[in-house]
Amino acid sequence: MFGDLAHVDCWIFDLDNTLYPAKADLFALIDVKMGEFIQGLLGCDATEARVVQKRYFMEHGTTLSGLMRHHDIEPRAFLDYVHDISMDRLxxxxxxNAHIAAxxxxxxxxTNGDAAYAGRVLERLGLADMFEQIHDIHACQYVPKPDPAGYKALCAAYDVDPTRAAFFEDMARNLRPAKAIGMTTIWVNNGSEAGGHEHHPDFVDFETDHLRPFLADILGEHP
Structure with a gap:
């Protein structure tokens, strides 16, 4: 496999459900916090809050983006609230980690999250010093993946040649803009909610259900 990726000199990873298994279900904790935030914002019950949350996620890429568009919320307050969770599941x-380092x-x-939260996740996973930069939702001006602007901004900010970059992501639809600018795309199909939504083979170069053996294969090592 390495021959197919020998041209790559920049490895770009999504965070949640990509650098750790979806079965850890960290989003279940975030879901609870989002529901609480929406209930307080709209004065609705938990059932209606969940309907709003999931509709905005599917229509706008993140619940935050939908809340900003329809309710003009302050994004940092939302992000601070919903990301105030335990990392014990990771x-x-x-x-x-050794494969990523190699x-x-x-x-x-x-990530569609913010750098503060991403830093906590990476610290818990033992990856805190492994990555050069975190391109987060603030850097994307709160316009989430899969909007193409964030991908172009990442390349401009960090001098990335997309034709020499590989992008790993658990949400298939987020690979389309990466492929469009020349990145090699890898779908980490490990059970994320709506992970296969809008999937199409035209913009997925590789698919794996687990990141570790895939990277081992790239490196010519045994998983």
Whole structure:
């Protein structure tokens, strides 16, 4: 497999459900916090709050983006509230960490979360010093993946040649803009909610259900 990726010198990773298994279900904790925030904002019950939350996620890429568009909320207050969760569900994967460290070239994070939250996740996973930069929702002016602007901004900000970059992501639809600017795309299909939504083989170069063996294969190592 390495021959197919030998041109890559910049490795870009989504954060949640990509650098750790979806079965950790960290989003379940965030979901609770989002529901509480929406109930307080709209004065509705938990059932209606969940309907709003999931509708905005599907229509706008993130619940935050929908809330900003329809309710003009202050994004930092929302992000601080929903990301105030325990990281106890996450575990260090020493083999995965070693594979990431061995990738030749640069390593970046591209997330619809914010850098403060991403930093906590990376710290818990033992990856805090592994990545050069975190390109987050603030850097994207609160316009989430899969809007193409965020991908172009990442490349401009960090001098990334997209034709020499690989992008790992658990949400298939978020790979389309990466492929459009020349990135090699890898769908980490590990059970994320709506992970296969809008999937199309035209913009998915590789698919794996687990990041560790895929990286081992790239490096010519046994998983």
């Amino acid at each position: 575990e260090v994967d020493p083999a995965l 990738l030749p070239g640069r390593r970046l994070i591209f």
